[in-house]
Protein backbone atom coordinates (compact mmCIF):
# COMPACT_ATOMS: atom_id res chain seq x y z
CA UNK A 97 0.00 0.00 0.00
CA UNK A 98 1.37 3.39 -0.89
CA UNK A 99 0.75 5.50 2.19
CA UNK A 100 4.24 5.97 3.55
CA UNK A 101 3.41 9.06 5.59
CA UNK A 102 0.36 9.12 7.85
CA UNK A 103 -1.45 12.41 8.26
CA UNK A 104 -3.94 13.54 10.89
CA UNK A 105 -6.92 15.86 10.63
CA UNK A 106 -5.30 18.70 12.57
CA UNK A 107 -2.20 18.81 10.34
CA UNK A 108 -4.30 18.46 7.21
CA UNK A 109 -6.67 21.29 8.14
CA UNK A 110 -3.68 23.53 8.84
CA UNK A 111 -2.20 22.64 5.43
CA UNK A 112 -5.53 23.39 3.72
CA UNK A 113 -5.67 26.89 5.21
CA UNK A 114 -3.32 28.02 2.44
CA UNK A 115 -5.88 26.85 -0.18
CA UNK A 116 -9.39 27.81 -1.21
CA UNK A 117 -10.92 24.32 -1.02
CA UNK A 118 -14.05 24.82 1.02
CA UNK A 119 -14.64 22.75 4.15
CA UNK A 120 -12.94 19.38 4.56
CA UNK A 121 -15.55 16.63 4.92
CA UNK A 122 -13.38 13.49 4.85
CA UNK A 123 -10.04 12.05 3.79
CA UNK A 124 -8.63 8.57 3.31
CA UNK A 125 -5.37 6.99 2.18
CA UNK A 126 -5.23 5.39 -1.29
CA UNK A 127 -3.74 1.90 -1.30
CA UNK A 128 -2.64 1.90 -4.97
CA UNK A 129 0.58 3.40 -6.27
CA UNK A 130 4.21 2.81 -5.49
CA UNK A 131 6.12 6.06 -5.28
CA UNK A 132 4.22 8.60 -3.17
CA UNK A 133 1.59 8.82 -0.41
CA UNK A 134 -1.83 9.64 -1.88
CA UNK A 135 -5.08 10.59 -0.16
CA UNK A 136 -8.58 11.19 -1.46
CA UNK A 137 -10.14 14.30 0.08
CA UNK A 138 -13.77 15.35 -0.01
CA UNK A 139 -14.63 18.96 0.64
CA UNK A 140 -18.04 20.60 0.42
CA UNK A 141 -16.96 21.87 -3.04
CA UNK A 142 -15.03 19.15 -4.88
CA UNK A 143 -13.02 15.94 -4.45
CA UNK A 144 -9.23 16.30 -4.52
CA UNK A 145 -6.14 14.14 -4.51
CA UNK A 146 -3.49 15.05 -1.95
CA UNK A 147 0.02 13.78 -2.74
CA UNK A 148 2.91 13.76 -0.30
CA UNK A 149 6.13 13.34 -2.27
CA UNK A 150 8.35 10.55 -1.00
CA UNK A 151 11.91 9.31 -1.57
CA UNK A 152 12.18 9.13 -5.38
CA UNK A 153 10.72 12.55 -6.08
CA UNK A 154 13.21 15.40 -5.87
CA UNK A 155 11.53 18.58 -4.65
CA UNK A 156 13.49 20.55 -7.26
CA UNK A 157 11.54 18.66 -9.94
CA UNK A 158 8.09 19.61 -8.59
CA UNK A 159 7.83 22.83 -10.65
CA UNK A 160 8.39 20.64 -13.74
CA UNK A 161 5.82 17.95 -12.84
CA UNK A 162 3.12 20.26 -11.54
CA UNK A 163 3.77 22.93 -14.18
CA UNK A 164 3.55 20.23 -16.86
CA UNK A 165 0.15 19.00 -15.64
CA UNK A 166 -1.09 22.59 -15.62
CA UNK A 167 0.33 23.17 -19.13
CA UNK A 168 -1.20 19.98 -20.57
CA UNK A 169 -4.58 20.52 -18.91
CA UNK A 170 -4.71 24.08 -20.26
CA UNK A 171 -4.16 22.61 -23.74
CA UNK A 172 -7.12 20.29 -23.41
CA UNK A 173 -5.42 17.07 -22.32
CA UNK A 174 -7.40 15.27 -19.66
CA UNK A 175 -4.98 15.07 -16.74
CA UNK A 176 -5.01 16.28 -13.12
CA UNK A 177 -4.86 20.04 -12.65
CA UNK A 178 -2.81 21.23 -9.64
CA UNK A 179 -4.76 23.51 -7.32
CA UNK A 180 -2.72 26.63 -6.52
CA UNK A 181 -2.47 27.93 -2.98
CA UNK A 182 -3.75 31.43 -2.26
CA UNK A 183 -0.15 32.72 -2.66
CA UNK A 184 0.07 31.10 -6.12
CA UNK A 185 2.47 28.29 -5.13
CA UNK A 186 1.65 24.87 -6.58
CA UNK A 187 2.76 22.94 -3.50
CA UNK A 188 3.30 23.35 0.23
CA UNK A 189 4.56 21.18 3.08
CA UNK A 190 2.75 18.60 5.17
CA UNK A 191 4.34 16.30 7.77
CA UNK A 192 7.78 17.43 6.64
CA UNK A 193 7.10 16.42 3.03
CA UNK A 194 6.44 18.54 -0.04
CA UNK A 195 2.71 18.11 -0.73
CA UNK A 196 0.30 19.18 -3.47
CA UNK A 197 -3.41 19.08 -4.20
CA UNK A 198 -4.52 18.04 -7.68
CA UNK A 199 -7.95 17.65 -9.22
CA UNK A 200 -9.68 14.27 -8.98
CA UNK A 201 -10.03 12.52 -12.35
CA UNK A 202 -13.08 10.34 -12.97
CA UNK A 203 -12.54 6.86 -14.36
CA UNK A 204 -10.80 3.61 -13.52
CA UNK A 205 -7.77 1.84 -14.86
CA UNK A 206 -8.31 -1.29 -16.91
CA UNK A 207 -7.41 -4.60 -15.34
CA UNK A 208 -7.85 -6.21 -18.76
CA UNK A 209 -7.26 -4.15 -21.87
CA UNK A 210 -8.12 -4.87 -25.50
CA UNK A 211 -6.67 -3.61 -28.78
CA UNK A 212 -9.29 -0.85 -28.96
CA UNK A 213 -8.02 0.56 -25.66
CA UNK A 214 -4.45 0.45 -26.95
CA UNK A 215 -5.55 2.48 -29.98
CA UNK A 216 -7.06 5.13 -27.69
CA UNK A 217 -3.94 5.10 -25.57
CA UNK A 218 -1.72 5.64 -28.63
CA UNK A 219 -3.77 8.64 -29.73
CA UNK A 220 -3.74 10.14 -26.21
CA UNK A 221 0.03 9.66 -25.94
CA UNK A 222 0.57 11.48 -29.24
CA UNK A 223 -1.76 14.29 -28.12
CA UNK A 224 0.28 14.60 -24.95
CA UNK A 225 3.51 14.79 -26.96
CA UNK A 226 2.10 17.55 -29.14
CA UNK A 227 0.62 19.50 -26.22
CA UNK A 228 4.00 19.28 -24.42
CA UNK A 229 6.00 20.74 -27.31
CA UNK A 230 5.87 24.32 -26.03
CA UNK A 231 6.36 23.53 -22.32
CA UNK A 232 9.21 25.77 -21.22
CA UNK A 233 10.83 23.80 -18.36
CA UNK A 234 13.23 20.95 -19.17
CA UNK A 235 13.95 17.86 -17.11
CA UNK A 236 16.56 15.38 -18.28
CA UNK A 237 15.58 11.73 -18.04
CA UNK A 238 17.31 10.52 -14.87
CA UNK A 239 16.41 6.96 -15.89
CA UNK A 240 18.12 6.84 -19.27
CA UNK A 241 21.57 5.37 -20.05
CA UNK A 242 23.45 7.01 -17.17
CA UNK A 243 20.70 6.18 -14.68
CA UNK A 244 20.69 2.57 -15.90
CA UNK A 245 24.44 2.29 -15.36
CA UNK A 246 24.10 3.73 -11.83
CA UNK A 247 21.31 1.28 -10.95
CA UNK A 248 23.25 -1.61 -12.42
CA UNK A 249 26.39 -0.66 -10.48
CA UNK A 250 24.32 -0.93 -7.30
CA UNK A 251 22.65 -4.23 -8.23
CA UNK A 252 24.99 -6.25 -10.46
CA UNK A 253 26.87 -8.05 -7.69
CA UNK A 254 23.62 -9.57 -6.36
CA UNK A 255 21.80 -10.06 -9.68
CA UNK A 256 22.54 -13.78 -9.90
CA UNK A 257 20.61 -14.24 -6.64
CA UNK A 258 17.51 -13.45 -8.72
CA UNK A 259 18.45 -15.57 -11.73
CA UNK A 260 21.70 -17.34 -12.58
CA UNK A 261 23.56 -15.69 -15.44
CA UNK A 262 21.87 -12.31 -15.04
CA UNK A 263 25.04 -10.43 -14.17
CA UNK A 264 26.72 -11.30 -17.45
CA UNK A 265 23.55 -10.98 -19.58
CA UNK A 266 22.67 -7.49 -18.35
CA UNK A 267 26.27 -6.26 -18.45
CA UNK A 268 26.39 -7.22 -22.14
CA UNK A 269 22.96 -5.69 -22.82
CA UNK A 270 23.93 -2.40 -21.21
CA UNK A 271 27.16 -2.25 -23.22
CA UNK A 272 25.24 -2.83 -26.45
CA UNK A 273 22.64 -0.17 -25.65
CA UNK A 274 25.35 2.33 -24.67
CA UNK A 275 26.98 1.67 -28.03
CA UNK A 276 23.86 1.83 -30.20
CA UNK A 277 21.46 4.17 -28.37
CA UNK A 278 20.03 6.70 -30.88
CA UNK A 279 21.17 10.30 -30.68
CA UNK A 280 18.99 12.34 -33.00
CA UNK A 281 15.36 11.29 -32.84
CA UNK A 282 12.55 13.86 -32.31
CA UNK A 283 12.50 14.86 -28.66
CA UNK A 284 9.99 16.42 -26.30
CA UNK A 285 8.24 15.92 -23.00
CA UNK A 286 7.41 12.25 -22.38
CA UNK A 287 5.26 10.66 -19.67
CA UNK A 288 7.76 7.81 -19.21
CA UNK A 289 5.49 5.62 -17.03
CA UNK A 290 2.24 5.25 -18.96
CA UNK A 291 1.33 1.83 -17.57
CA UNK A 292 -2.31 0.69 -17.43
CA UNK A 293 -2.64 1.91 -13.83
CA UNK A 294 -1.90 5.44 -14.99
CA UNK A 295 -4.57 5.57 -17.71
CA UNK A 296 -8.21 5.97 -16.73
CA UNK A 297 -11.18 4.84 -18.79
CA UNK A 298 -14.91 5.37 -18.42
CA UNK A 299 -16.40 2.41 -20.25
CA UNK A 300 -14.29 2.05 -23.39
CA UNK A 301 -13.43 5.73 -23.55
CA UNK A 302 -10.12 7.02 -22.26
CA UNK A 303 -10.91 9.62 -19.60
CA UNK A 304 -7.43 10.79 -18.60
CA UNK A 305 -3.77 10.25 -17.79
CA UNK A 306 -2.30 10.48 -14.29
CA UNK A 307 1.03 10.15 -12.46
CA UNK A 308 3.46 12.45 -14.26
CA UNK A 309 6.23 11.91 -11.71
CA UNK A 310 8.65 10.26 -14.15
CA UNK A 311 7.91 12.77 -16.94
CA UNK A 312 11.01 14.25 -18.57
CA UNK A 313 12.52 15.27 -21.89
CA UNK A 314 13.52 12.36 -24.09
CA UNK A 315 12.81 10.77 -27.47
CA UNK A 316 9.06 10.79 -28.14
CA UNK A 317 9.23 7.32 -29.67
CA UNK A 318 10.77 6.01 -26.43
CA UNK A 319 7.45 6.78 -24.71
CA UNK A 320 5.70 4.66 -27.32
CA UNK A 321 8.22 1.88 -26.67
CA UNK A 322 7.40 2.07 -22.94
CA UNK A 323 3.72 1.57 -23.80
CA UNK A 324 4.53 -1.36 -26.10
CA UNK A 325 6.04 -3.09 -23.08
CA UNK A 326 3.44 -2.06 -20.53
CA UNK A 327 0.35 -2.77 -22.68
CA UNK A 328 1.14 -5.36 -25.35
CA UNK A 329 2.32 -8.44 -23.47
CA UNK A 330 -0.22 -10.91 -22.16
CA UNK A 331 -0.08 -12.45 -18.68
CA UNK A 332 1.53 -15.61 -20.13
CA UNK A 333 4.36 -13.45 -21.55
CA UNK A 334 3.19 -13.64 -25.19
CA UNK A 335 3.54 -10.47 -27.24
CA UNK A 336 0.16 -9.39 -28.63
CA UNK A 337 0.89 -7.93 -32.05
CA UNK A 338 -2.76 -6.90 -32.54
CA UNK A 339 -2.52 -4.63 -29.51
CA UNK A 340 0.87 -3.30 -30.66
CA UNK A 341 -0.50 -2.52 -34.13
CA UNK A 342 -3.50 -0.73 -32.61
CA UNK A 343 -1.27 1.24 -30.22
CA UNK A 344 1.06 2.40 -33.00
CA UNK A 345 -1.82 3.13 -35.41
CA UNK A 346 -3.57 5.17 -32.72
CA UNK A 347 -0.35 7.10 -32.12
CA UNK A 348 0.26 7.69 -35.83
CA UNK A 349 -3.32 8.88 -36.37
CA UNK A 350 -2.26 11.97 -34.39
CA UNK A 351 1.52 12.13 -34.81
CA UNK A 352 3.08 10.07 -37.63
CA UNK A 353 6.48 8.55 -36.79
CA UNK A 354 9.40 9.35 -39.09
CA UNK A 355 11.56 6.65 -40.70
CA UNK A 356 14.33 6.95 -38.08
CA UNK A 357 11.84 6.53 -35.22
CA UNK A 358 10.36 3.44 -36.85
CA UNK A 359 13.78 1.90 -37.41
CA UNK A 360 14.81 2.65 -33.80
CA UNK A 361 11.67 1.15 -32.23
CA UNK A 362 13.09 -2.34 -31.43
CA UNK A 363 16.13 -0.77 -29.74
CA UNK A 364 13.99 1.73 -27.84
CA UNK A 365 11.79 -1.16 -26.67
CA UNK A 366 14.90 -3.00 -25.45
CA UNK A 367 16.04 0.09 -23.57
CA UNK A 368 12.62 0.59 -22.05
CA UNK A 369 12.45 -3.05 -20.94
CA UNK A 370 15.89 -2.70 -19.37
CA UNK A 371 14.88 0.52 -17.58
CA UNK A 372 11.92 -1.12 -15.80
CA UNK A 373 13.88 -4.32 -15.20
CA UNK A 374 16.59 -2.28 -13.44
CA UNK A 375 14.34 -0.21 -11.17
CA UNK A 376 12.39 -3.33 -10.25
CA UNK A 377 15.59 -5.32 -9.63
CA UNK A 378 17.00 -2.56 -7.43
CA UNK A 379 13.74 -2.37 -5.44
CA UNK A 380 13.61 -6.18 -5.25
CA UNK A 381 17.08 -6.32 -3.73
CA UNK A 382 16.72 -3.35 -1.38
CA UNK A 383 13.10 -3.24 -0.16
CA UNK A 384 13.04 -4.72 3.35
CA UNK A 385 10.88 -7.79 4.02
CA UNK A 386 7.56 -6.73 5.54
CA UNK A 387 7.55 -3.30 3.84
CA UNK A 388 4.03 -2.18 2.96
CA UNK A 389 4.70 -1.69 -0.74
CA UNK A 390 4.19 -4.55 -3.22
CA UNK A 391 7.48 -5.33 -5.00
CA UNK A 392 7.16 -5.67 -8.79
CA UNK A 393 8.73 -8.65 -10.52
CA UNK A 394 11.93 -7.71 -12.43
CA UNK A 395 11.89 -10.99 -14.36
CA UNK A 396 8.73 -9.95 -16.20
CA UNK A 397 10.78 -7.23 -17.85
CA UNK A 398 13.72 -9.57 -18.47
CA UNK A 399 11.35 -11.68 -20.59
CA UNK A 400 10.24 -8.59 -22.53
CA UNK A 401 13.84 -7.58 -23.05
CA UNK A 402 14.67 -11.01 -24.46
CA UNK A 403 11.68 -10.77 -26.79
CA UNK A 404 12.78 -7.41 -28.21
CA UNK A 405 16.32 -8.72 -28.65
CA UNK A 406 14.89 -11.23 -31.11
CA UNK A 407 12.97 -8.57 -33.08
CA UNK A 408 14.60 -7.78 -36.43
CA UNK A 409 12.48 -4.78 -37.47
CA UNK A 410 9.53 -2.67 -36.34
CA UNK A 411 7.38 -4.68 -38.80
CA UNK A 412 7.20 -7.31 -36.05
CA UNK A 413 5.25 -4.78 -33.95
CA UNK A 414 2.56 -4.73 -36.63
CA UNK A 415 3.79 -1.69 -38.55
CA UNK A 416 3.05 -1.99 -42.24
Ligand SMILES: Nc1ncnc2c1ncn2[C@@H]1O[C@H](COP(=O)(O)OP(=O)(O)O)[C@@H](O)[C@H]1O
Pocket residue numbers: 098126128129130131132133134145176198199200201202293294306307308309
Ligand atom coordinates in the same frame (compact mmCIF):
# COMPACT_ATOMS: atom_id res chain seq x y z
N1 LIG B 1 -5.91 12.84 -10.11
C1 LIG B 1 -6.36 11.67 -9.70
N2 LIG B 1 -7.68 11.39 -9.79
C2 LIG B 1 -8.17 10.21 -9.32
N3 LIG B 1 -7.43 9.28 -8.72
C3 LIG B 1 -6.10 9.50 -8.59
C4 LIG B 1 -5.50 10.69 -9.08
N4 LIG B 1 -4.18 10.64 -8.81
C5 LIG B 1 -3.96 9.48 -8.19
N5 LIG B 1 -5.12 8.77 -8.05
C6 LIG B 1 -5.29 7.47 -7.39
O1 LIG B 1 -4.13 7.20 -6.64
C7 LIG B 1 -3.49 6.01 -7.11
C8 LIG B 1 -1.98 6.19 -7.03
O2 LIG B 1 -1.59 7.32 -7.79
P1 LIG B 1 -0.20 7.39 -8.55
O3 LIG B 1 0.00 8.79 -9.01
O4 LIG B 1 -0.11 6.30 -9.59
O5 LIG B 1 0.79 7.07 -7.36
P2 LIG B 1 2.34 6.76 -7.35
O6 LIG B 1 3.02 7.92 -8.01
O7 LIG B 1 2.64 6.63 -5.90
O8 LIG B 1 2.55 5.47 -8.10
C9 LIG B 1 -4.01 5.81 -8.51
O9 LIG B 1 -4.00 4.47 -8.91
C10 LIG B 1 -5.43 6.35 -8.38
O10 LIG B 1 -6.26 5.36 -7.80
Ligand SMILES: N[C@@H](CCOP(=O)(O)O)C(=O)O
Pocket residue numbers: 129130131289291293294307372375376392
Ligand atom coordinates in the same frame (compact mmCIF):
# COMPACT_ATOMS: atom_id res chain seq x y z
N1 LIG C 1 5.37 1.42 -13.53
C1 LIG C 1 6.54 1.03 -12.80
C2 LIG C 1 6.49 1.36 -11.34
C3 LIG C 1 5.98 2.74 -11.01
O1 LIG C 1 4.67 2.56 -10.51
P1 LIG C 1 3.49 3.65 -10.60
O2 LIG C 1 2.47 3.17 -9.62
O3 LIG C 1 4.13 4.97 -10.26
O4 LIG C 1 2.98 3.60 -12.03
C4 LIG C 1 6.78 -0.49 -12.94
O5 LIG C 1 5.82 -1.19 -13.29
O6 LIG C 1 7.89 -0.94 -12.69
